Amino acid sequence: MTDSKHNPRTRQRAERTLVIDFDLSHGLLVVLLVIAVVVAAIMLMRGPAPASAADEQALAAADGMRRFYLAPAVSNATQAIGGCETGYHFASLWEILDTSNFSYDTTLGVFTGDSASGPPSGMEGWVRTGYVANNGTTPGQANCNAWGATTGSGTTVRLPLNWATDSELHVWDVGTAACGAAAYIWCVED
Numbered sequence: 001m002t003d004s005k006h007n008p009r010t011r012q013r014a015e016r017t018l019v020i021d022f023d024l025s026h027g028l029l030v031v032l033l034v035i036a037v038v039v040a041a042i043m044l045m046r047g048p049a050p051a052s053a054a055d056e057q058a059l060a061a062a063d064g065m066r067r068f069y070l071a072p073a074v075s076n077a078t079q080a081i082g083g084c085e086t087g088y089h090f091a092s093l094w095e096i097l098d099t100s101n102f103s104y105d106t107t108l109g110v111f112t113g114d115s116a117s118g119p120p121s122g123m124e125g126w127v128r129t130g131y132v133a134n135n136g137t138t139p140g141q142a143n144c145n146a147w148g149a150t151t152g153s154g155t156t157v158r159l160p161l162n163w164a165t166d167s168e169l170h171v172w173d174v175g176t177a178a179c180g181a182a183a184y185i186w187c188v189e190d
Contacts, residue, residue: 065102066102066103066188067104067188068088068091068096068102068119068188069088069106069108069109069110069186069187070119070186070187071085071108071109071184071185071186071187074182076179076180076182077126077144077149077150077154077183078147078148078149078150078179080126080144080154081147083187085187087190088187088189089187089188090126090128090187091127091188092127092130093128093129093140093157093172094130096186096188097170097171097172099119099171102188103117104118104119105189108187109187110123110184119159121159121161122158122159123184124157124173124175124183124184125156125158126155126183126185126186127155127156127157127186129141129142131143134152135149135152135153135179136153137153137176139155139156139168139174139175139176142154142155142176144179145179149179150179151180152178153177153178153179154177154179154183155174155175155176156174156175156176156183157172157173157174157186158173159171159173160173
């Protein structure tokens, strides 16, 4: 019986395998490094991509953020429930309370010259309250009798115009408007 340690043929085959494995590993490392350098150089030469509303909406959809928007005005509160586009619904304030968790849909929503890809400030819109049917004047309770009446009041919210004063509820200024008045509507993605 031949001892494999001392057999030159076995030892030579083992050495070749080690050398080949090492060379492949080294070559693979060099190829990956070259690819990384080329990709980095291309990205640096290209610069930032131009921002557009379509690009921002694609990014919002890609990053999984829900979208919201301030819909164009309806003639009265009874139209608020059906006033949002397909795929969206009339928002409760509790759904959109923290705007940093959402992306503003500029393709559907009202915006101002400085709102760019974010929501406009100072523009109030109807918002659901989660309260029982009520047409009183207390923000958070007033809801035009569950958005079915044109008399009484409904709750509205807006992002504040004056950042030097405290907002009333988190980032929102709250108020009420007459149910028969035209107003915007806050909508949130389903």
